[in-house]
Amino acid sequence: MNKLENIVIRAATIRDLKAIWGIEELSYSAPWPKETFFVDITFNADARYCVALVERKIAGFIGGWFKEDQLHIVNVATHPSFRRQGVAVRLVQFMMELASDLKMQSAFLEVRRSNTAAQRLYEDLGFSVTGIKPMYYPDNLEDGLTMTKVLERAHSGD
Numbered sequence: 622m623n624k625l626e627n628i629v630i631r632a633a634t635i636r637d638l639k640a641i642w643g644i645e646e647l648s649y650s651a652p653w654p655k656e657t658f659f660v661d662i663t664f665n666a667d668a669r670y671c672v673a674l675v676e677r678k679i680a681g682f683i684g685g686w687f688k689e690d691q692l693h694i695v696n697v698a699t700h701p702s703f704r705r706q707g708v709a710v711r712l713v714q715f716m717m718e719l720a721s722d723l724k725m726q727s728a729f730l731e732v733r734r735s736n737t738a739a740q741r742l743y744e745d746l747g748f749s750v751t752g753i754k755p756m757y758y759p760d761n762l763e764d765g766l767t768m769t770k771v772l773e774r775a776h777s778g779d
């Protein structure tokens with residue numbers, strides 16, 4: 622499918638909660654409760670969420686925790702009607718650029734062993750498998766793979 626050229630990424634606000642959670646529900650067998658997003662977006666000082674807009678419609682979102690010198694990507698999902706058009710790539714790239722600007726050294730995430738689509742996305746972006754978390758996902762006791770990427774510095778010389 623053709624890649625979209627008119628994707629706009631912006632910081633999420635609590636007003637985006639309904640759309641974010643709608644995508645979450647369509648995307649996961651064990652979606653996070655809406656309250657988890659509410660708490661993360663509202664109260665977690667380490668968390669940043671972004672949404673991808675296509676013609677002002679929310680097509681996807683990403684959440685990351687910025688702790689010490691690492692970006693932990695905790696969630697990324699694209700609405701089913703916008704998949705394979707480059708939305709998730711743009712979201713992950715945006716988050717990594719933000720992390721580089723904040724002088725984070727690396728980015729990592731967990732992904733289900735069976736989620737080869739997401740693994741392919743992260744591999745395309747330079748992540749590689751650096752660990753296995755046995756039975757990480759409580760709903761079906763599936764293993765999680767940890768994938769990590771060392772980030773490029775945004776500005777040379779500092």
Ligand SMILES: CC(C)(COP(=O)(O)OP(=O)(O)OC[C@H]1O[C@@H](n2cnc3c(N)ncnc32)[C@H](O)[C@@H]1OP(=O)(O)O)[C@@H](O)C(=O)NCCC(=O)NCCS
Nearest residue numbers: 648697698699704705706707708709710732738739741742
């Ligand atoms: C995984 C997910 C976020 C990808 O979103 P997306 O916007 O469709 O991804 P992109 O269009 O940016 O795809 C980028 C690359 O990822 C890989 N990819 C994405 N979906 C894929 C699929 N279904 N099968 C194989 N590779 C896939 C491809 O390499 C793709 O590049 P290509 O289309 O040029 O071949 C989306 O399928 C989704 O929301 N899934 C459910 C939630 C989820 O699994 N999130 C990740 C949790 S770790």
